[in-house]
Amino acid sequence: MLTTEAWRQRHRRILEVLWLQAAALGVAALLKGNTLAHSTFEMTLVAFFAATATLSQFNRRASTLLTSVGLLTGCAVLVHLFNGRIEMHFSYFVMVGVVTLYQDWLPLLVSIGYVVLQHGIGGAINPAAVYDHPSAIAHPWQWAAVHGGFILAMSAVGIVSWRMNEAFQIRLSERESRLREAQVVARIGSWQADVTTGAIEWSDEFARLLLLDAEPRHADSIDPVLRHVIADDRPAVEAALRAAVATASPFECDFRVRGHDGELRWLHGRGEVTRRVDGRASASGTVQDVTARKKAEAGLAETLSQLSATLDSTADGILAVSTTGMVTTFNEQFADMFELGDLRAPIQRDALMSIVLPRVKDPEPFLRRLEATVQNPK
Numbered sequence: 001m002l003t004t005e006a007w008r009q010r011h012r013r014i015l016e017v018l019w020l021q022a023a024a025l026g027v028a029a030l031l032k033g034n035t036l037a038h039s040t041f042e043m044t045l046v047a048f049f050a051a052t053a054t055l056s057q058f059n060r061r062a063s064t065l066l067t068s069v070g071l072l073t074g075c076a077v078l079v080h081l082f083n084g085r086i087e088m089h090f091s092y093f094v095m096v097g098v099v100t101l102y103q104d105w106l107p108l109l110v111s112i113g114y115v116v117l118q119h120g121i122g123g124a125i126n127p128a129a130v131y132d133h134p135s136a137i138a139h140p141w142q143w144a145a146v147h148g149g150f151i152l153a154m155s156a157v158g159i160v161s162w163r164m165n166e167a168f169q170i171r172l173s174e175r176e177s178r179l180r181e182a183q184v185v186a187r188i189g190s191w192q193a194d195v196t197t198g199a200i201e202w203s204d205e206f207a208r209l210l211l212l213d214a215e216p217r218h219a220d221s222i223d224p225v226l227r228h229v230i231a232d233d234r235p236a237v238e239a240a241l242r243a244a245v246a247t248a249s250p251f252e253c254d255f256r257v258r259g260h261d262g263e264l265r266w267l268h269g270r271g272e273v274t275r276r277v278d279g280r281a282s283a284s285g286t287v288q289d290v291t292a293r294k295k296a297e298a299g300l301a302e303t304l305s306q307l308s309a310t311l312d313s314t315a316d317g318i319l320a321v322s323t324t325g326m327v328t329t330f331n332e333q334f335a336d337m338f339e340l341g342d343l344r345a346p347i348q349r350d351a352l353m354s355i356v357l358p359r360v361k362d363p364e365p366f367l368r369r370l371e372a373t374v375q376n377p378k
Helices: 004-031 036-055 060-081 086-100 105-125 134-138 140-186 204-209 234-247 291-313 332-337 349-359 363-375
Strands: 188-194 200-202 250-258 264-275 281-289 319-321 326-330
Touching (some): 036 060, 060 086, 060 105, 086 105, 105 140, 188 204, 234 250, 319 363, 326 349, 349 363
Antiparallel strands (some): 188 281
16 A cells, blocks of 8 residues: 555546546547537546546545546547547557556456446446457457456556565665664764755754755755854865865865754765766765763873873883883973983883993893883783
């Protein structure tokens, strides 16, 4: 069963087909030499169903059935106008195919029943208006069953097609649901854009991170998105996007947005621009909330700054060596003691010792203490 929104979209198009069919039948009747009154009557038969179906769209089932019967009535009128020509019967197959687009059993079954009854009853009353060969004229119900059988076979193909489509839609919906859940957990939103037109669309999580309205999830340009980036960071984001478009290369940048609570949040954006063989360019990418990481980095920087200040304020020379033999840091007092000048960590321990040891009066105790510290850092 189609969703309400999908049904509305398809039903609107099918109604347009029904109205066009009514108008075309009126023209065809006139071209066949019928009077204006007769042609108007033929057209009105179909237009009646189009009008009632249009006015009853608040009732999905009723409007669908009226539209389906109207389409097949148009086929019956067409066959009548051409005196039962067998070629005109092909229109039934076309319109039953249109009815199949509703992906609903009831209008399809009604359509099959309509074809059988219309051919049988119409053939019994005025066989020459329904059939154009002697066997069908002599046995209208028999040939009505034949027509119904072929319509049934075609409908079976349509049913298989729509069942496959339903299964595909279910799998697609499940994947989209899992993707939305994953984006919420990871705090990652996705987007894609047509570089040529500037149109952009995004996911629910992207809208949440950028403080965009939940609907619609698209815009004619990126401007509504950029307006949520704080003014200080906006030029850098725009520059990154321009460079990516110009070179058709990946890009990434960090920027800030202000939350509804007034707090600044950091987002990491990345994406890629690709060009198709027809020359059109498209872009896609993600944004991720990295506020926690930025706060952690700021906290670590503050801690390292305080540690550096503490090390430099002591009167002792301090040296830090990793278990791999890399000197990770030393304070200013250590550098002054051994006249290291502009030398800075990190540096290999052996390289540093080649400079330090010649300046140590008794290097053996110094080396033993250093080695013991490296072997047992606790």
